[in-house]
Amino acid sequence: MAAITEIPGPKGLPLLGSALDLRRDSLDVFLRARRDHGDVVRLSAGPPGARTVLHCVFSPEGVQQILASQAANFRKDNQFYEELRRSAGNGLLTAQDADYLRQRRLIQPLFTKRQVDSYATAVTLEADGTVERWRDAAGGVVDVVREMDRLALRTVSRILFGADVEAAVDVIHDNFPVVSEYVTRRGFSPVNPPRSWPLPSNRRAEAASQAVYAVCDRIIAERRAAEATAAAASAGTASAEGDDLLSLLSRASSEQDGSLDAAELRDQVLVFLVAGHETTATSMAFALHLLACHPEAQKRAHEEADRLPSGRAPSAADLDELPYLTRVLKEAMRLYPAAPVVGRRSVGAAEVDGHLIPAGADVLVLPWVTHRHPDLWDEPERFDPDRFTPEREAARHRYAWFPFGGGPRACIGQHFSMLESVLALAALLRSYELEAVDTEVPLTAGITLQATGPARVRLRARG
Template identity: 50%
Template sequence: MSGTPLLGPVVELRRDPLAALERARRDHGDVVHVVAGPPGLRMAFHAVFHPDAAHHVLSANSGYRKDNLPWQEMRQILGDGLVTSQDEKWLRHRRMVQPLFTPRAVDNYADLVNEEVAYTVRSWSGGAVVDLHRDLTALVLQVIGRVLFGDDLTDAVEPVARCLPIASQYILTRGFAPVRTPRTWPTPANRRAARAQRDLFDMCDRIIGRRRAAGRTGNDLLGLLLAASDGGVPLTDEEVRDQVLIFVLSGHETTGATLTFTLDLLARHPEHLRRVQEEVATVLGDRPAESTDLPRLPYTTMVLKESMRLYPSIPFLSRRTSTGDVIGGHEIPPGSDVWTSPWVTHRHPEFWDRPEVFDPERFTPEAEAARHRHAWFPFGGGPRSCIGRHLAMLEATLMLVALVRRYDFAPTQERLALSAGISLRPAGEVRTRVVPRR
């Protein structure tokens, strides 16, 4: 991979990792060994872009683990929840919460989603320029609060919006730094990260404390965590908090971003917005969408899938192999870090014609059946794929239906700037004009 003779591609990886990895695939192929940084302090990883390689790295028996530095840093800041834990602890917690995320269980959440989106619909009723990302992530956070915790999470919106970008940047900076200062040193970055972590932990403690004070049980996520035991021993307060935090953060950030990107795309492509609106009117009339309506809204689903192709919520997925491997004829030594990238694979010209173009027709049943099954993997893959994918699709579809039914959308910015960290999000406000429909 190109770069300066002394530092390699470290500057372009930090400035724009999405473009850097796209360029690496274009210039060097589907397996690229990346070495960046000054001599003696270099970081190295293998980036793999072919769908076969992505599937192999993420599959159950490939020998790849979340042992590398970015995952270690994430555990230090965000705790050892379902996304970050491994081995027996991960399996135990996954089995514990799995019943909440089956398609049958998720279908029961439709009424709660519709109730929450109604508040956003009413708040935009006068027509205005709104920040889509701010409003939609707040909306999804409220849905997550009611569905998973039986709680109003209005007081969580501010600390999450303020602290998550700080935590994300800190994790990435330390996860890919050749030298890391001890966390106990009072550097500005350490102090900012410690404050963000403390505020996020305090937010989770308030959620848990309200539930305990109310004396309510229940079959939602928090009820299961508080009632759970391992061999008769209840989960520790730290274990409960780690799970609450990871579901608050991952559950709202990804779906909020997906909705934001989808509405921004529709605003820039009004012909597709009209097709979604016509489908919604034909199938639903004036009634709210229900979970059983989703199969009857194929074009709406195609739009969401194409949005997730262009803007996958998690643009990179990293693992480490302890045993070594061979991928695409390239030897991967033991102890190597390997990156897969939905962002790059979703633009691979072998599988996507005109990959930068927004074209929902890529996701007709016939097109999907003819394409490599792992060319699209916005929810990851293998046993560690997103447990909430059915909930995310239900939320995104119901919310999109409610919003396009009531509004037209027009962009006020020439282009959408991106921030590629732990997740993919807009780099700033997404100012969009919402116009009430007659």
């Protein structure tokens, strides 16, 4: 059968297409597009002459083609990734071709299961700090979106910088939201003024980027100087090498790929600070929110966490003892995927799920929509962690659920994200019962899924 060349989609307004709807609620636009037009949909936005055309793919078969089987034809060449590169560097998230392959080969050994399991102590240390801090929560109420952002940022900072954790947290927390909003707005706008123009938005974003760069550069420089001094002092005796992720990154090398220079090292640190905390924070926050809204599921999670050995923090070895909490997390990532929209640009024309995608097309795959596809999920809006029993997972298409992407660009940190989230949630649930104050949380799609309002819960200390 010949590929369908006329891809269906909403007509939108005569002059602006779907631009206003996308600005108002892009996630709902994508859901309605699949419902009304099928699994491959064409959306146009913006005025004639500056119009963006988006080819949206919702079926798991189509997602697999774009992310895996035809990945070489669908690259990170679109406007969004270009804006992200200019604001956050050319690290593992944004690099391509030889740069990406070299970086991945150098960094992959730092994300083996054994190495990641060694980060569990930092996870539980920060989770226990959150448990203690919550004892003083005003009125016994906390916003889990804000709290999990803080917990995840402190955790990844501790893993990266060791004892220097405090140096980066406030700077990243204060400045990266400015960068994120700027990149998102420019990444999806049909027309942008040059970054060099002295506009307030350009100045704010540049100042925020430089503040983030500066703290990373300073920590890296201080660490390298300290290690050089320690190495000289201990020459011929014991090793002076540190074991935090920054130290491991700075020592990563091979005969084939050399090592990371100062700029490359900073770019990788930025990737792990930003991508490594925002995505995990989103997953943990909505897992807590969903448990607070579903007391029976929370009871099962409490019972499971309580079966862990008392008197010590959860460890990587306990992960297999928390299958229900793992299913809760996976279901939270289905309903609230941290990366709800994933973009690529086609190099050449390609057939995707029976439709012809033209060369040079902007293509989106959308976990937000595929994770709610009624052909894949019964009652897709219902919270049901048991969708992720081993038997039910094995029966589904590999790309029915893809919060970590897939193919050659799959997230290198997915095991770390799962380890951090499950262990942190277990530590929090051993200490508290949660009651939802906010049952609905307004959302928008930025670099990651963003809550635009609070997700508050009332805490009750457990014995």
